Amino acid sequence: LGTMGFGFPAAIGVKIGNRDTEVVCVTGDGGFQMNIQEMATAIVQGTPVIICLLNNQYLGMVRQMQQLFYSAVCLRKRRSCPANCKGPNEACPPYTPDFVALAESYGAHGIRVEREEDIQAALDKARTYKDAPTVIEFLISSDEIVLPMVKGGNPMSEMILK
Numbered sequence: 001l002g003t004m005g006f007g008f009p010a011a012i013g014v015k016i017g018n019r020d021t022e023v024v025c026v027t028g029d030g031g032f033q034m035n036i037q038e039m040a041t042a043i044v045q046g047t048p049v050i051i052c053l054l055n056n057q058y059l060g061m062v063r064q065m066q067q068l069f070y071s072a073v074c075l076r077k078r079r080s081c082p083a084n085c086k087g088p089n090e091a092c093p094p095y096t097p098d099f100v101a102l103a104e105s106y107g108a109h110g111i112r113v114e115r116e117e118d119i120q121a122a123l124d125k126a127r128t129y130k131d132a133p134t135v136i137e138f139l140i141s142s143d144e145i146v147l148p149m150v151k152g153g154n155p156m157s158e159m160i161l162k
Contacts, residue, residue: 005034008051012038015047022050022127029055029099032135039106042133050126051103051135056142057095103135111136 011025032053042049057076076092077085100110109129111122113136126134148159 004028004031006031008032008049009035009038009041011049011051012042012045012047015049016045023047024050024052026052026054029053029057029095032099033097036102039103039108039133043107046131047133048130049133050123051133053099053135053137054140055095055099055137056140058142099135099137103133108132109134113138 007025007027008031011023015021015023032051041047076095078093081092100112103110109126109132111125111134113119113122119138122136126136148161150156150159
């Protein structure tokens with residue numbers, strides 16, 4: 001599922017085709033935003049999928065490529081931030097959007113997980129909702145990277161493994 005943004009609409013389709021099966025979509029904050037409008041479809045169709053959204057407060061794959069090959073971008077950066085800022089820290093403004101509030105604005109459920117010990121409780125709660133999707137936003141370190149990866153235009157034989 002390497003195509004950015006594919007997971008959420010695919011999960012909706014899987015749930016519509018398999019109403020009695022639990023369907024979980026694992027996606028990043030950027031990928032989810034690419035097709036967030038499909039939340040309206042999920043609400044209208046009554047598809048209670050569970051979306052596990054990994055939020056590293058960046059467009060992670062874009063940031064990763066930029067850090068490895070170009071420059072870097074932060075989605076908490078504002079004009080008021082110092083020019084030499086190296087990424088999210090306690091002084092940064094909040095990340096946009098607030099995924100819990102966004103889910104709720106569509107009529108879905110939203111849960112935020114900030115600590116590892118809260119993961120199971122969040123999943124258990126999400127499983128109780130049968131009327132609409134549930135977004136579980138997992139706040140993860142902005143330093144996390146995804147491997148393996150291949151630089152755009154390069155062959156698979158040039159895969160970066162570490």
